[in-house]
Amino acid sequence: MSTHQPDFPSHAASNDVAERDEHPQRFENPGLPPHKERLSDTDERSAKRAERQVVALLVISIIAAVGGVAGYFAFDTAGGAQAVRFSTLSIGAGLGIAMLCIGLAAVHWAKALMVDSEIVEERHPITSDELTREEAVRKLTDGVADSRIQRRPVLKGALASALLLAPLPFAVPLIGNLSSDWNISKFRHTAWANRPDGAQGRRLARDPEDEPIKASDVTIGSVFHVIPHELGKLPGEEHFMEEKAKAVVLLVRIDPNELIEAEDRKDWSYDGIVAYSKICTHVGCPVALYEQQTKHLLCPCHQSTFDMTDGAKVVFGPAKRPLPQLPITVDDEGYLIATSDFHEPIGPSYWERLK
Template identity: 45%
Template sequence: MFLLSAVFTVLFCVSYFVFAIGDDPTMVLGLGASNVALGFCLGMALLLIGVGAIQWARKLMGDEEIVEMRHPARSSDEDREEAVASLTEGVEQSGIGRRPLIRNTLLLSTGLLGVPAIIALRDLGPLPGDKLYHTVWRKWMRVVQDVTGTPIKPEDLQVGQLVNAQPDVFYRPFNPKDSDGDDLTAAQAEARGEEPLEVPEGVELQQEKAKAATIVVRMEPSDITPSKGREDWGIDGILAYSKICTHVGCPISLWEQQTHHLLCPCHQSTFDLADNGKVIFGPANRALPQLPLMVDPDGYLVAQSDYTEPVGPSFWERG
C-alpha cells in the first residue's frame, strides 16, 4: 500500500504536466481530465497511506498494554509547610502589614487603573437611553404580515395558526371616536396619543422593525388563561407576542399547535402562549412580552399600545 501510494504521488505529478488546461482542456467523460486525475491520484495516495498504517498497527505491531503509575499530585507536608513559611516571611519582609500608608496607596493606585477602561467604553457609542424599553408599536397601528405587509383580520386566522407579523409604520389610522361617537380631529387624536410617531427611515427603520417583530397565534378561547389585567388583550383567541426570545434574542416561531408551546431553536427555551407566554423549559427566565390587540372599525387587528415591558433579552439596566 505504501508503494502504491508512492506510485499515485508520481502519477499526480505526471498528470499535472500531461493534461492540457485553459481554453482547450483535455476532457474525459465530459469532465476536465486534469482535475479528475489530480484529485484521484492525490486522494488515493493519502488513502493508501492511512489504510496501510492501520493494517500495520493491527497485524504487525505488538498488542501489549504498558502501565506506569503516576506519582501523587499533592505536595508533601514538608513542602507545603516550607511554601507557607516562605510566603509568610516574604510578607513580613515587605512590611505591607506594618506600613498601612504604603499598602493603602498601592491598592488605591492599582484600583483606579480600572477607571480609564470604564471611561473608554463610552467611545463604543451613545448610551441607549430609554430605547430599550420601547418599540415602534403604537395605539391603532395595524398588525400586518411580515413578508407581504397585508393587514390581518380575525377571520383570516384559523385555530392553531401562527403568523409572523410586524407593525405597519406607514399606516395613518382613522380618526378615533370621542365619547359622543364623533370623529376626533387629527390634533385631538394626536393629543390623546393615538397617532403613530414620525416614521423612521433607512437603517433606523429596519432596526425598529426588527425590535418590533411579533408573532400572532390563534387558539381556542377556552384554552387561554390570561393573567389579571390581560383579559381584553386578545380577540376571539387571537394573541400576539414578541418574536424575540428573552434569553439571548433569537427569533422564534417553532409552534406546537396542540400544546400551545413556542420553542426557541437556539437553546430550546419553551414558552406557553396559552398562559401569558410563561417559560416552562430552558434557560430563558422571563415570559415573552405580549402585545395588546383590538380591532379597528374596518375589522383589522391593531395594537392597543406598545409592549408594556421591554422586549428581547435581559440587559443590566433592568430592574
C-alpha cells in the same frame, strides 16, 4: 501391516523456532533518500518567479481585506434587507479571501522558497537548563535564516501588510458594535407605539408582505409572523431594520377556553388571538417554532420553550422571563390593531430592567 506414525517436530527444529523468536530478523536503517534539488534552488529566476507569486497572493489578500471593509461601509444597512445582505456578503467575502490568500501564500512559500533539506533530530530528554534555551534560540535564528526572508524585503513587507490588514473585516464590525450609543431606553419602546393620524391603533400586518390582517383571517391553530403596518413610513422609523428587529411579533389563535389570562390582561387578546414578541428573553434569538399540539413556542438557539396558553411563560430552557405580550383588538373594519406598545422592554434582560 504398516502403522502411521504422527509427525512431531524434531528437537532441532524446535530450537530453530525458538531462536528466531528470540532474535527476529533485523533490517539495516535505509536512511534518508537523496535530496532532490528544486528548480528554485538552482535557478534564481525561478526563485524570483515564486517570490512574485507569493507577493501577488499577499497583495490580493490586502486588497480583499480593504475591499471587505469598504463594502461594509458602502451599503447603508438602513436601506433594507438587500443592503444588509450585501454589507454582510462584502465583509464575509473580504475576510474569507484575505485569509485564503495568506494560507496559499504560506504554503507556496514553504514549498518553493524555504529550505527543504531533510533533518534528523535524535530524541533526548527534555530539559529546561540554560544550554537548552540557548539551543532553542539558535534554532529559531536558523529557521529565520532558512526562510530566506531577510533576502526578500518585498516579500517581507507584503507578508507583514497582509497579516496586519486581514483581520480588519472581522475587527471593524466588532469595534463598530462597541460604540458609545448605550441608550437602553430604545428597548423600552417599539414602532407599535406610533399611531397614524386619526387611526385607532397600529394595524398588524403580515411579514414581509405588509398586508393588514383581519381577525376573520386567523383560524384556530394558525400562525402569523407580524410587523407594524407601513413600518418605516412614520416619523422616527427611518432605520427600518432596527425598528423591525424590535417590533416583530408572532400571532396565533387558540381556543379561548384553553387560554389562561391574568385579570389585568383579559382585554389584551381578541377572541383567542394572542400576540407576543418574537425576541427571546434569553439572548434575543427569534422564537418562531410553534407546536400546534402543545401550544408551545420554541427558540431554536437554546431551546427555551414558552407556553402560549399561559402568558408565554417559560416552561423549559434558559430563558428567565415570559415573552412580552402585545395588547390587541380590532378596529371598525375588523382589522387587528395594537392598542398600545409592549408594557415592558423586549428582548434579553439588562442591568436597568425593573423586573
